[in-house]
Amino acid sequence: MLGLLGLVGFGQLRAQQGPVGIGSRAPEFILTTFDGSQVSTADLKGQVVVVNFWASWCKPCEQEARELELAYQTYKDQGVAFLGVDYVDIEREALAYLDRFGISYPNGPDLGTRISQAFRTQGVPETYVIGPDGRIAAVQIGPYPSFEAIAAHIELARGK
Amino acid sequence: MIEEVGYAALVLAFALALYGAGAAASGAKRQRPELVESARRAMLLSWPLISVAALAIIALLVSGRYDVEYVAKVTSSTMPTYLKVTALWGGQAGSLVFWSWLMAAFASAAGLRRWDRDRDLLPWVIVVTMVTLAFFLSLVIFVENPFRRLWLDPLGNTLTAFLRPAGARPLVPTDGQGLNPLLRHPGMVIHPPMLYLGFVSFVIPYAFAIAALVERRTDDRWIRVTRRWTLVAWLFLALGLILGGRWAYDVLGWGGYWGWDPVEIAAFMPFLSGTAFLHSVMVQEKKGMLKHWNVLLIILTYALVMFGTFLTRSGVLSSVHAFAQSAIGPMFFAFIGITSIVSVRLLLDRWGSLRGENQLNSLISRESLFLLNNFLFIIILAVCFLGVIFPLASELFTGQTVTVGPEWYERITGPLFAGLLLLMGIAPLSAYGSSSWRLLGRQLWVPGAASLLVPAGLLLSGVQNWAAVLGYWLAGLVALVTLYEFWRGAVARHRRHGERLPVALVRLAGRNRRRYGGYIIHLGVVLMALGIIGIELFQTQTQGTLARGEQLSLGRHVLVYEGLTQFTTPDGREISRAEVSVYKNGRFEGQLFPRQDFFVAANQPMTIPGVRSTLEEDLYVLLVGWEPIAQQGATFKVFDNPLVNFVWLGGVVFILGTLVAAWPDRETAPVRRRVPAGAWVSGD
Amino acid sequence: MLLGVLVVLVGVAIFPSRAVAQENPPTDDEVNAIAKGLYCPVCENVPLDVCPTLACKQWRDTIREKLALGWTKAQIEQYFVEQYGDRVLAAPPPHGLNWAVYLIPPAAFLVGVAVLVGAMRAWRRPPIQPRQTEQPTIEDPYLRRVEQELQERA
Structure with a gap:
């Protein structure tokens, strides 16, 4: 009985924590991109990493798609990496989506929904900005309202 | 002002609840009846x-005070007034107030009953109910305050x-x-109050059980006093479950009424332990x-009631029914843990001191069969519990979520x-005390043999599903045995008192409402079993995309797609409504209008089936897609749900039976009559 | 005979595309038959065949495509598991910890039986039987019971 209580307690704890919080260590993961290459967050240590969870069926994701690409173009040469994690999606639809919004940073499927589970996401879109120290610097639940909002998060992460 | x-009022009620619990406990400890009386008055207040607090919320809801967070969350100006009123339990904070109000x-x-014979139990009943009440009130006062308002700080943030x-x-x-569009359904309006009523009234027998334990009373007084409470709790829980099923059938659009969703199971689990309890208390009484x-069973039921309330509110499980994640989870968790540990x-x-006269003279005596019944209910409960928490365990140990589905x-x-079902068929014929296979066999063979006609008929008519044949045979056995019991009782009265048979039947049921009410409940279960087996094993379905005028057939039914209309309603729904003609065996049966409502503000679609309902079957048609521009083609999903209406019919019989069993006796002083010869009150 | 069946089964397993490839496009019913056993993480606890979200519609389209390619049900399920994890299956696949959901219920049942048998044994041997006189003595115990109750309640 105590074990069961403990188990429910764990569930409670997890539910309470919500998504991975600001200041906590970001889960490491390897993203297999749509073109077959592998990107590991372990190799991106020391950089600011913007991890965006999205899906082609997700309407709100479309609101921030162009802004994210613009941010990528703006910051890619300044030590900021962008990773798009495609949550519960179909590859063909996802590629069409990337094409439609001209997204050029690495994107790949969330195989086995492992990455989203590690971040404990609750939906799409969600964006996690990881600072150079490997800790979460900023979290955006729902779409970014503007390019400036993305830029502010990146600056925040750099400043740490 | 209203806020x-x-x-x-809430804070005052909280203070009173705490005072009541404290005063009652110390009054009992220090033998000061005036303190207990004061506690009782606090409870009544x-x-x-x-x-007052609930009325205040309703006033805010109805008058559209959108500056109050709760009002803005659960109502909108286009909602009809009755939905605004019932939005009291449409969201987390309000429903907690509603729960407290019922509690x-x-x-x-309970405080107003006559306590003459059980003065010693009163203080501890007050303690248990007031501690529970104080807990719920603390949730609304400290965490989920329904009267919180919305503010804008100088930086433009909403607070x-x-x-x-x-x-x-x-x-x-x-x-x-x-309000969440899915909840805007009459079934959903009354479903939560029924469940809460069931949950809350189980607190009373629990309170009496704890009181009896504290006072070291080892007789079955607590059971006799709370028998009706338990039945009422059970009645409302059953009503809540049935209404919930009906709502799912009408609104969720997946062709069924029960999806083994964790939250459904959360409400089902106290029902299971409560059912076991209802049966096993009879053994103690007799x-x-x-x-x-x-x-132990009533402690378990209380814990499951709290657990069920907790599961829907804590964000632990994701489910269509769940409230949003909330900070009250840990408090609930702690409360369940503490009450369970203290009780056990x-x-x-x-x-x-509770050692009873445990004695079994026969494996097929009534008490043995009740034991088996309890065993099965508890195993089912354990299976349900495992299914609900296994995904959590899996995530904890392997990092992988899994689904535990209906199959x-x-x-x-x-x-x-x-x-x-088998027990239900045998147990009514068994006797308390000693019983032998021979005696039982003599009672059983007539209905048993007659019931074999059911599987024989099914096999002859070409039914090959052995599970269905077995299930229907058992259902037939229960029905025959139960009717046989009514018949024999009526005939016995007829012989003895010379009453006409129908009169004898009514008097028989009236004289022992508990037993015959129980039998009526069994008949309700039989009817439900007919429907459940029907839909589980014989449901057929098809899906197709039709151009206007084209047809889709399923079994003997043919559907013809006649057209689609789209319009917007004043309450913000975009409705796409298809028109379908139904033919059965080539004969025109009528038209159905399956539709999809899209709630623009909530960005949520809702699929409303078109159902052609007969006792034999439901033809359940869903509009799952359409071509938006040409309005030419539309996709339909069609279910043929055989016998499903027996589920609802059985539900009604079930409820009636419970009412019969729970109906107050006309004669007062139930105690004198309630001690049957052969049963005794154990005084240690 | 049995061998023949086995050979055919193996053949089907090895050459699925040839054995099952369909000339006609798969029907909705064929798609739904597979979708019924799958769960899309976007609609929790609602089977894929009736889930109304766009994500699930895409999944059903994928099933249709795979069926058109001649994939079997098992292959399609395997594909979804690889893409989205074990959670897409209606029941936990039997490996590792998941065995718990298949072993605990029968184990609980057996433990319950043992407890029940133990209790019944212990209770069968009462020290004294003072209530033996209360045992039904009338020939038909049922009649006796009815009579007795009527008297009690009269």
Whole structure:
């Protein structure tokens, strides 16, 4: 009985924590991109990493798609990496989506929904900005309202 | 103003609940009846106070005070007034107030009963109910305050607070978000109150059980006093479950009424343990057995009631029914843990004094069969519990979430439910005390042999599904045995008193409402089993995309797609409504209008089936897609649900039976009559 | 005979595309038959065949495509598991910890039986039987019971 209580307690704890919080260590993961290459967050240590969870069926994701690409173009040469994690999606639809919004940073499927589970996401879109120290610097639940909002998060992460 | 009054009433009720619990406990310890009486009055006062708070919320909801966070969350200006009123339990904060209000009402009703013979139990009943009430009130006062208002701070951020934060100004939205569209259904309006009523009234027998433990009373007084409470709790829980099923069938659009969703199971689990309890207390009343077990069962039921409330509110499980994640989870968790541990500790402490006259003379005596019944219910309960928490365990240990779907539950619980049916067929014929196979066989062989006609008929008519044949045979056996019992009783009365048979039947049921009410419940279960087996094993479905004028056939039914209309309603729905003609065996049967409502503000679609309902079957048509521009083609999903209406019919019979069993006796002083010869009150 | 069946089964397993490839496009019913056993993480606890979200519609389209390619049900399920994890299956696949959901119920049942048998044994041997006189003595115990109750309640 105590074990069961403990188990429910764990569930409670997890539910309470919500998504991975600001200041906590970001889960490491390897993203297999749509073109077959592998990107590991372990190799991106020391950089600011913007991890965006999205899906082609997700309407709100479309609101921030162009802004994210613009941010990528703006910051890619300044030590900021962008990773798009495609949550519960179909590859063909996802590629069409990337094409439609001209997204050029690495994107790949969330195989086995492992990455989203590690971040404990609750939906799409969600964006996690990881600072150079490997800790979460900023979290955006729902779409970014503007390019400036993305830029502010990146600056925040750099400043740490 | 209204908010302040409502909140003050809640705080006052909370203080009274704490005072009541404290005063009652110390009054009992120090033998000071005036303290207990004062506690009882505090308990009686809590209900009017919470009523004030509930009325305050309703006033805010109806008058559209969208500056109040809760009002803005659950209502919008286009909602009809009755939905605004019932939005009281449409969201987390309001439903907690509603829960507390019911709790206070039941506690007061218990407080108003005549306590002459059970003075010693009163203080501890007050303690248990008031501690529970105080817990729920603390949730609304400290965490989920329904009277919190919306504010705008100087930086433009939205805040929610009861009192004005420094520098903030009130934020008054012009409209609210509105109730979740899925919940805007008459079934959903009354489903939660029924469940809550069931949950809350189980607190009363628990309170009496704990009181009896504390006072070291080892007789079955607590069971006799709370028999009706338990039945009422059970009645409402059953009603809640049935209405919930009906709602799912009408609104969720997946062709069924029960999806083994964790939240459904959360409400089902206390029902299972409660059902086991209802049966096993009879053994204690008649034979003085199973004293530990009955206390344990009611503790379990109380814990499951709290657990069920917790699961839907804590964000632990994701489910279509769940409230949003909330900070009250840990408090609930702690409360369940503490009450369970304290209760079990108390039981262990009194273990020795509760030793009853456990004695079994025969494996097929009534009490043995009741034991088996309890065993099966508890195993089903354990399976349900496992299914609900396994995904959590999996995530904890492997990092992988898994789904535990209906198939798993059905495969495992199916045989157990069949076992229950079998018991239901045998037990009414068995006797307390000693019984022999020969005696039982003599009673059983007539209905048993007659029931074999059912499988024979099914096999002859070409039914090959052995599970269905077995299930229907068992259902037939239960029906025959139950009717046989009514018949024999009526005939016996007819012979003895010369009453006409129908009169004898009514008097028979009237004289022993509990037994015959129970039998009526069994008949309700049989009817439900007919429907459940029908839909589970014989449901057929098809799907197709049709151009206008094209047809789709399913079994003997043919559907012709006639057209699609689209329009917008004033309450913000975009409705796409298809028109379908139904033919059965080539004959025109009527038209159906399956539709999809899209709630624009909530960005949520809702699929409303078109159902052609007969006793034999439901033809259940869903509009799952359409071509938006040409309005030429539309995709339909069609279910043929055989016998599904027996589920609802059985539900009605079930409820009627419970009413018969729970109906108050006309004669007062139930105690004198309630001690049957052969049963005894054990005095240690 | 049995061998023949086995050979055919193996053949089907090895050459699925040839054995099952369909000339006609798969029907909705064929798609739904597979979708019924799958769960899309976007609609928790609602089977894929009736889930109304766009994500699930895409999944059903994927099933249709795979069926058109001649994939079997098992292959399609395997594909979804690889893409989205074990949670897409209606029941936990039997490996590792998941065995718990298949072993605990029968184990609980057996433990319950043992407890029940133990209790019944212990209770069968009462020290004294003072209530033996209360045992039904009338020939038909049922009649006796009815009579007795009527008297009690009169």
